[in-house]
Amino acid sequence: MRSPITDSTASEPVADGICTLDDGRIIAYNLSGAMHGYPVFHLHGWPGSRTEGSLFDLQAAELGIRIIAIDRPSIGLSTPHSQRTVLDHALDIRQVAKHLSIKEYSVTGVSGGGQYALACAFLIPPEELRSIALVCGQGPVEVSLRGMNWSNQMVVRRFQYGPTLIRVLMHGMSWILKVSTMNRTSNERIFESFQTLRWWGLLGLVEKDKKVFANPDTLRAVITSMREHFRQGVEGCLAEGRVTTSTLGFEIQDIKRNVRLWYGREDTDVPATIGEEIARQLGENATLRLEDETHLSLVVNQQRPILQDLLDRP
Template sequence: MDEGTPSRYRLDTGGSATLILPDGRTLSYAQYGLLTGPAIFYLHGLPGSRMEGALFDAPAITPRARIISIDRPGYGLSSPQPNRTILGHANDVDYLAKHLNLDSYAVLGISGGGPYALACAAALPADRLKAVSIICGLGPPDLGKKGMDWWHWIGFTIGFRYFPWACRWWFSRETFGRLDLTDQQRYDQFQQEWSRAKSTAHPKDVAALDDPDLIRWMVRNHREAYRQGFEAFALDGKLSTSDFGFRIQDIRPDLPIHLWYGKDDTSIPPIQGEEIAARLGPKARLRIEDETHGSLTWNCRVRALEDLLEAM
């Protein structure tokens, strides 16, 4: 886990920065890709951190995009905000855009970042926000869950909403949440677990998780996600399974929104994308790919960025 060892994914924090928001909170972000290219705000998963943007670093250079990846409150280096809302995070994105003097930009939300990408679509200025892309993104709690595995169904129906303490405890015992272990110990333990599980895993997941560089990045990303503990993660889950505070169908009709979902995704199944697209109407462009929850991002990153840049 030596960060000086060459890796296809950036493990360093050299692109990280912070700013102070009007309410005194710290907002942390990292920049990747081509810093003179069109700006795309990256909204991480559940859990996640600004380090997720590293997945788009090399691909971003090919489509010539500037990736600005943000830590939500309580993750990474961003201050906690116990009373935050999903819509409220759009205000943080707007303030950061003004801080960076951006006249136009797009938003890309992954998995648990989906609700926040929809909030940006609903709230950010029409003259600046040009397009939105959501990859395997979670939708409002009233959407269908057909095809979701038992663990995620429990979590997204009653777990996060009514038993956040149990979710905190469960994830603190998973390998990537074991903050009592070093990065090397977590890496080694995950490799042992994966060697036992891969025989029954989906072939697309095997192709991704057999990559040592990807595992190193996952360890690093989770270290940042849990840097301040598990409170932000539990609150994120509760917010994502409660009323979003806005209606998808009220998002402005002229905003291009690209939806990417995996046919074999059992974490956030394609029915979520189908129902989001139905509520968005003609503004939505839905793609159902032959991918799993994890492989969709690994295998469709470049295409998603190219489509987003074209829509801008």
């Protein structure tokens, strides 16, 4: 749940595919990894987009996995869906799977995609959804925020108790960036600025996160994904805030199947305490793994075991 960059009009990444849903909306998706491999739906973070799936390209290809990363409604190239819920999006995923003629698949929910992965675990039959993983996944808003950094806690609480203020601030930020033409700055120019000005110290990143962003491909992928999140403006991000600070519409205890939980002991964005509480509520249906990683380094450094674990599905 890091701060947004801007509306994304500076670059024009295209989707690998478009699925038209039963209600006429479209869901855009990108493919990476092994094009004919075992399908894994990647549910992106907040803010993030379908292009985030490219982070897993190399490891997925080596393991024979096809990553299908989709834009949630109002994000990237996907159509808005007024008053959507996490369960609504689980139904969207089933339609995309049908569109791609996929009968069996797995799901990973990374960071802000965590609640959506839980919704899939609750809603989609096990003969269709074979395995589920939350990777530093955000849990229900009722779960303790203990261990979360103050800025993320403030965002969560503002969406809960002051959403109008958040809306005004984000639209104001968007207007300022448009007036200053910053929204038309290319992704490559932003990449060069980060490399030249060494902004990481100003952002307060810890050493492990600095090492993650030392990889140019990773940095480019993150910049592209975050900017694509705001392609349609700030409404998608605001919708994400509303959805993820609302009740799930089901109880975690009602999930009757195994869910893999991967969390970093050094993560202050979505702290390990959230994973521990989700595991407590899942009971015997949880497989919890705590690694000596941060929010960013967990996603990058633990890709292979996370994906391999999905293949070792029950």
